[in-house]
Structure formats: structure tokens, C-alpha cells
Amino acid sequence: MRDEHSRVSVKPRVQIEKPTHTRFFYGWVIVAVAALLGFLGTGFYSYSRGIFLTELADELANGSRFWIAAGFSAASITGAIVAPFIGHLLDRFSPRIVILTGVCVVATSYVLLASTANLWQYFMVVGIGMGFGMTCMGGLAWHRTVVSWFDHWRGRAIALAVMGASIAGVMMPPLVEALLESIGWRLSYTVFAAVTFFALVPAVWLYMKDRPSDIDEVRDGHKYVDSNPEEQIRIDEDTREWRWQDMLRARPFWAIGLVFGAMGCVYSATMLHLFGHLTDIGVTxxxxxxxxxATALFAAVGKPIVGWLADAVGARVTIWLALVCQGGALVLFAQADSLSMAFAAGCLYGFGYSGMSPLRTFALSTAMGSVSFGAANGIIRFVELPLVLMASPLAGFIYDVTGSYRLAFLILAGLMGVALLGPLFMPAGGARERHRRKQSN
Structure with missing residues (x-):
């Protein structure tokens, strides 16, 4: 009896032992779903419009590339108007529902775009439908979700998530060009609609989880947090809930908006007009x-490098590197007179803009924290909007007047040079900044 009693008495000790977390961290599934959203969302929307530009201009705008570019600028206006409201919803409710709404709107817009008969219908579909839908299903929503799941690995997680868009950039141009040649732009948009809806709705509905607490997890995973207690420090900015008035008084907020507004306007103009520029200089x-x-391939290769640099040395140095690469590439595009020079410029530009999306999210979440990230990400669109709006139409106008894009690329390169001042007003973030704070405490 004594032996039996002693065996029973040890059971409570076993029950109170600390559990060991060995399961796979679900945050990487969130990264995979985000990459799929970028692959199909950005892939179809951004990497096809330059290829379709000539056909759209000839059929809907009497050959004017300015008016087709203006339609995408109208989409940017719509996105900026609705972004603060969507960002507010993302902080307080379900990003998954917002993303699913965007997928349905974008798929419907592709169907309508396939039957567009004139310029005003094109403006309605692209300017309103695509502008709203892409804001709901694009980076504003899934970046918010990735930020909720990651802290110490945030730079790398965001970089891997946005690789989906870069992989699309590698695959989509030849595929879209072949699709255009075989079935025309109208049926191509119908294909876009079907693939967008039937691929993304099941993936988002089944696998996207809004926050770690939904499945009894924590940011970076229980296993990492339990194994690295010395890395867990409190950062006041990360838990602060910002009012929009306070955001507008913060210098980092404006610096981030202007720097990435400049990058965004260069990206939108380049993606829309580069294909036409290359064919104008004699490239088939x-x-x-x-x-x-090739541009997208180097963007994909560059993203893990940029993510690692951001986590290691912070935002400032990494942003400077991205700006210098983009500015140099734009000068090369302006001077390009051969296929080899165009390839070199494309590879350099791809590496430069590989940091645009992950560094924007990294810098903004470092400066504004994760609690109000969605709202900050929405409101900052108004800071970026003037730059994004003017770039594509201005490049199209310069082409209409001069018959060349060379001057437009040089102006954009100068804008990258001015943007080099911005990182001076941003917090660095990353491991180096975290270690500095630990030592100061």
C-alpha cells in the first residue's frame, strides 16, 4: 500500500511541468497565402498592364497612352480614399473577410474590363473597381496579417511574402504576351478573372488566420519565444495606439510616406511604360x-537579402541601398540603346525595387508599431498619393509630346536622389536597434 501511494503522489509533478512547444509555426502558412495573393494579384494587375498598354490605347483612347495611364492613376486615387477606412477595419476586425471581398471585386472587374467598349467604361472599371478591390486584397490587408504574426523575423517574413509578386514578374510577362497573341486582351482578362476567383477564394478562406491568438499561438511562435527569452523586450512604440492626429505630427510618418511614395510612383510608371520604351528603342x-x-527575377532574388539586412542593420541603410540601385537603373534605362544594356538596367532596377514593399512595411511598423499598423498604412496613402498620381500620366504625356520616354526616366532618377534624405528621419529598427535598447535599459 505504501508503494502504491508513493506512485500516485508523483502524478501532480508530471502535470505541472512546463510544456515543450515543438509544432510547426503557422505564421509561415500565412506567409505562403500572402505570397499567393501577391503572385496572382500583383502578377495580373501590375505585370500585364504594360503589355496591354498599346492595345488598350489603340482600341479605347485613339492611341493615347496618357489616358490609359490616367485610368490606373484613378485607381490609385480610389485606393487612397478607401485605404484609411479599410486600415481601420483591419486593425479591429477580420483581415480575411476584407481580403475575400477584394478578391471578388477584382475578379468581377476583370470580367467587366473584358467587355469595356469605351474610355469612360474603362475609367469606371479600373479607376473604381480595381482601385477598391486591389486595396482590399493587396498589401494593405495581408501585410497587416503578417505583421500580426511576426516580430523578430518580421523583415524576412515580409520579404518572403512579397516574393510571390516577384515570382509572378518572372513568369507573367512571357505568359501574358503569349496569351495576348493567341486570344487577345479581352479573353485574357476573362482568364485573369477565373484564375483569381477560383484560386484565391479557397486559399484565403481555408488557410488565412487573422491573428496568432485565433489558434492559441503568439508572434514568432511559442517555440521561438520559449527558446529565446533574452530577445523578448518591450518596445513602447509597438504597443501604442496612435490617433491619426498624432501620426500626422510624427516626422518618421512623413519621411516614410515621401520616400515610399517616390518609390511607388517610379514603380508604377516603370511597370506601365517600360515595355513600350523597350520596343521603341528596337527591342522585340x-x-x-x-x-x-529578368527585372522581376532580380527582385525575387533581392527580397530575402533585403529582409535579412532590415532585420540585421535596420531600415535606414537598407533603404539607401534600394534608392541608389533604382536611381542608377533609371539612368541606364534612359541611355539604353541595346538589348544587353536594357537587361543590365532591368536587373539593377529589380534588385533595387525588391525592397520597396518589405521595407515600407518594416519601416512603418517600426515607427508606428503593430497595434495601429493598419490605420497608419491606410492614412499614409494620402502622403504617397500625389507622387504616385503624377508619375504614370507624366511619363505618358512626355512620350506623347517628345515621342520618347528618355526624359521621363531621367526625371524619375532625380526623384530617387532627392528621396535619399528621407531615411535620416526614420527609426532604424532591426536587431542592432533592439540590442542598443537592451543595453540602455
Whole structure:
């Protein structure tokens, strides 16, 4: 009896032992779903419009590339108007529902775009439908979700998530060009609609989880947090809930908006007009599509490097590197007179803009924290909007007047040079900044 009693008495000790967390961290599934959203969302929307530009201009705008570019600028206006409200919803409610709404709107817009008969219908579909839908299903929503799941690995997680868009950039231009040649732009948009809806709705509905607490997890995962207690420090900015008035008084908020507004306007103008510029200087359409793919390939290769740099040394140095690469590439595009020079410029530009999306999220979440990230990400669109609006139409106007894009690329390169001042007003973030704070405490 004594032996039996002693065996029973040890059971409570076993029950109170600390559990060991060995399961796979679900945050990486969130990264995979985000990459799929970027692959199909950005892939179809951004990497096809330059290839379709000539056909859209000839059929809907009497050959004017300015008016087709203005339609995408109208989409940016719509996105900026609704972004603060969507950002507010993302902070307080379900990003998954917002993303699903955007997927349905974008798929419907592709169907309507396939039947567009004139310019005003094009403006309605692209300017309103695409502007609203892409804001709901794009980076504003899934970046918010990735930020909720990651802290110490945030730079790398965001970089891997946005690789989906870069992989799309490698694959989409040749595929879209072949699709355009075989079935035309209208049926191509119908294909976009079907793939967008039937691929993304099941993936988002089944696998996207809004926050770690939904499945009894924590940011970075229980296993990492339990194994690295010395890395867990409290950062006041990360838990602060910002009012919009306070955001507008913060210098980092304006610096981030202006720097990435400049990057965004260069990106939108380049993605829309680069294909036309390459064919104008004598590059065949098929080789021009391959230049776009090379650009996206180097963007994909660069994203893990940028993510690691951001986590290691912070935002400032990494942003400076991205700006210098983009500015140099734009000068090369302006001077390009051969296929080899165009490829070199494309590869350099791809590496430079590989940091645009992950560094924007990294810098903004470092400066404004994760609690109000959605609202900050929405409101900052108004800071970026003037720059994004003017770039594509201005490049189209310069082409209409001069018959060349060379001056437009040089102006954009100068804008990258001015943007080099911005990182001076941003917090660095990253491991180096975290260690500095630990030592000061």
C-alpha cells in the first residue's frame, strides 16, 4: 500500500511541468497565402498592364497612352480614399473577410474590363473597381496579417511574402504576351478573372488566420519565444495606439510616406511604360517581355537579402541601398540603346525595387508599431498619393509630346536622389536597434 501511494503522489509533478512547444509555426502558412495573393494579384494587375498598354490605347483612347495611364492613376486615387477606412477595419476586425471581398471585386472587374467598349467604361472599371478591390486584397490587408504574426523575423517574413509578386514578374510577362497573341486582351482578362476567383477564394478562406491568438499561438511562435527569452523586450512604440492626429505630427510618418511614395510612383510608371520604351528603342516584344522577367527575377532574388539586412542593420541603410540601385537603373534605362544594356538596367532596377514593399512595411511598423499598423498604412496613402498620381500620366504625356520616354526616366532618377534624405528621419529598427535598447535599459 505504501508503494502504491508513493506512485500516485508523483502524478501532480508530471502535470505541472512546463510544456515543450515543438509544432510547426503557422505564421509561415500565412506567409505562403500572402505570397499567393501577391503572385496572382500583383502578377495580373501590375505585370500585364504594360503589355496591354498599346492595345488598350489603340482600341479605347485613339492611341493615347496618357489616358490609359490616367485610368490606373484613378485607381490609385480610389485606393487612397478607401485605404484609411479599410486600415481601420483591419486593425479591429477580420483581415480575411476584407481580403475575400477584394478578391471578388477584382475578379468581377476583370470580367467587366473584358467587355469595356469605351474610355469612360474603362475609367469606371479600373479607376473604381480595381482601385477598391486591389486595396482590399493587396498589401494593405495581408501585410497587416503578417505583421500580426511576426516580430523578430518580421523583415524576412515580409520579404518572403512579397516574393510571390516577384515570382509572378518572372513568369507573367512571357505568359501574358503569349496569351495576348493567341486570344487577345479581352479573353485574357476573362482568364485573369477565373484564375483569381477560383484560386484565391479557397486559399484565403481555408488557410488565412487573422491573428496568432485565433489558434492559441503568439508572434514568432511559442517555440521561438520559449527558446529565446533574452530577445523578448518591450518596445513602447509597438504597443501604442496612435490617433491619426498624432501620426500626422510624427516626422518618421512623413519621411516614410515621401520616400515610399517616390518609390511607388517610379514603380508604377516603370511597370506601365517600360515595355513600350523597350520596343521603341528596337527591342522585340518577346525580348522586352524577357527584360521584364529578368527585372522581376532580380527582385525575387533581392527580397530575402533585403529582409535579412532590415532585420540585421535596420531600415535606414537598407533603404539607401534600394534608392541608389533604382536611381542608377533609371539612368541606364534612359541611355539604353541595346538589348544587353536594357537587361543590365532591368536587373539593377529589380534588385533595387525588391525592397520597396518589405521595407515600407518594416519601416512603418517600426515607427508606428503593430497595434495601429493598419490605420497608419491606410492614412499614409494620402502622403504617397500625389507622387504616385503624377508619375504614370507624366511619363505618358512626355512620350506623347517628345515621342520618347528618355526624359521621363531621367526625371524619375532625380526623384530617387532627392528621396535619399528621407531615411535620416526614420527609426532604424532591426536587431542592432533592439540590442542598443537592451543595453540602455
Amino acid at each position: 516584344r518577346s525580348y522586352a517581355a524577357w527584360v521584364l522577367s
